[in-house]
Amino acid sequence: MNTLAAAATQTHGFLSPTGVEIAFLLVGLATFGAAIVTVTTRQLVHAALWLVVTLGGLAVEYLLLTAEFIAWVQVLIYVGSVVVLLLFGLMLTRAPIGRSPDADSGNRWAALTVAVAAAAALVWVVVDAFRTTWVDLDGAAQGTTAVTGSILFQHWVLPFEALSVLLLAALVGAIVLSRKSDRTANTAKTATTARTREGNR
Amino acid sequence: MHLAYPAVLSALLFCTGLYGVLARRNAILVLMSVELMLNAVNLNLVAFDVWLSKAARDTLHSGQALTLFTIAIAAAEIGIGLAIVLAVYRGRGTSDIDKLRDTAESPDDGPDGSAPDASAVAVTDEKAEATA
Incomplete structure (x- = not known):
């Protein structure tokens, strides 16, 4: 070995x-x-x-x-x-x-410490584990459209369909979230009418 | 190619995204850093898939399928995330995460914090952000 x-x-x-x-x-x-x-x-x-x-x-x-x-x-x-x-x-x-000037928050140095420590640990582990592993890139390409399409629709059909349902749910959720709620719209409208009335008076 | 090259690059990109998530103050910049972390994971998945499909004769190509799923989920996540950030911005006039502290506990808060009615909506918004 x-x-x-x-x-x-x-x-x-x-x-x-x-x-x-x-x-x-x-x-x-x-x-x-x-x-x-x-x-x-x-x-x-x-x-x-x-x-x-x-x-x-x-x-x-x-x-x-x-x-x-x-x-x-x-x-x-x-x-x-x-x-x-x-x-x-x-x-x-x-x-x-x-x-x-306020793009960065106050805990920048703590964040830097955490990130550098995580990077050091991860790089050390990864290099130690995969130092001798060789990826063979010769021969037929591993990710052509033909290969990806066939595996996606042979082995991964069910997750693929579930993903489309998830995308639909995300779409509906984004629309619901970004729609103005009726209550705020109504208060805004009454405020505007009140202001117009004040102006007319 | 040595597997160490993509693995190290992905570890470094992940930690860059980690720094961005922890250090940034604008909510949209935090979302960008989350995208960086997701991309680091994608690079790892692709590299290991290319390795295993030759070394272990893996015909399932799970790495590439999962990468495509991650990309789709990241697109959904960014859509929902931006909708939440815009809702918070409309309610509060800021997208600064440090200022959204309604659910934070501070010693001078009473047990039934005297939250006025107007901020209740914003509190729900923030809860939605936390669960997203």
Whole structure:
């Protein structure tokens, strides 16, 4: 077993990375940097735009891992709709365009400590566990549309349908939540009429 | 490719999202950080799926199916979350999480806190946010 692992490290050393690994590393650095800027910038709209870079970088990583279908779904759903929704939310809550000094809360240093500790622990465990594991990317791609479609509709049909019900429920819930309730609408109307009456008098 | 590369990247992205959730004050920025954490999990799922489909001859491709489900659920979550944030903003005029402290207990509050009727609606909103 040990000799096998040693042989694996011999053939695929970290010091002689393949081209895919170099590409993955570079895109990963860009993605991680964009993620850092997303959570630290004080300009709210810029945070959403840096999130686009992060999600796009992740789509490229999916492509490098030969999961084509998921990469394009990522581009369509995340970059296409989620970020647009977030920008809508920022605009509707009248987010300031310039720098907002109160973007970060007071417990920033506690958050930083927790995050760095979690990152150190996770990276250590993950590197220790998967140091010698080799992902074979050669041969047929693992995530083409044909493969994904066949597994989704052969083995995962029931969860897929349940998911569509969940999406419907989420849609209805979002509409109910964002509709003005009758009571507030009525009070607003009476207030307006009272004000008009005052003005007329 | 070594499995360590995507695994480490996903761990780092997850912790970045964790920092954002804990440190941000605007509710929409917190939602963005949650998206970062979900994406880190997706990267992990895809990487392990590609590994296992070759190494363990896994024909079920559970990682990719679960990634698609996570993406759909994240889209639903962001829709509901933004609806809640907008409802809170309409009721309160702020989307600042530190100021939404109606359900927090403070020592000077009486047992039957003298909450006026107007803030009762906002309290329900906040409960909805907590359960979401």
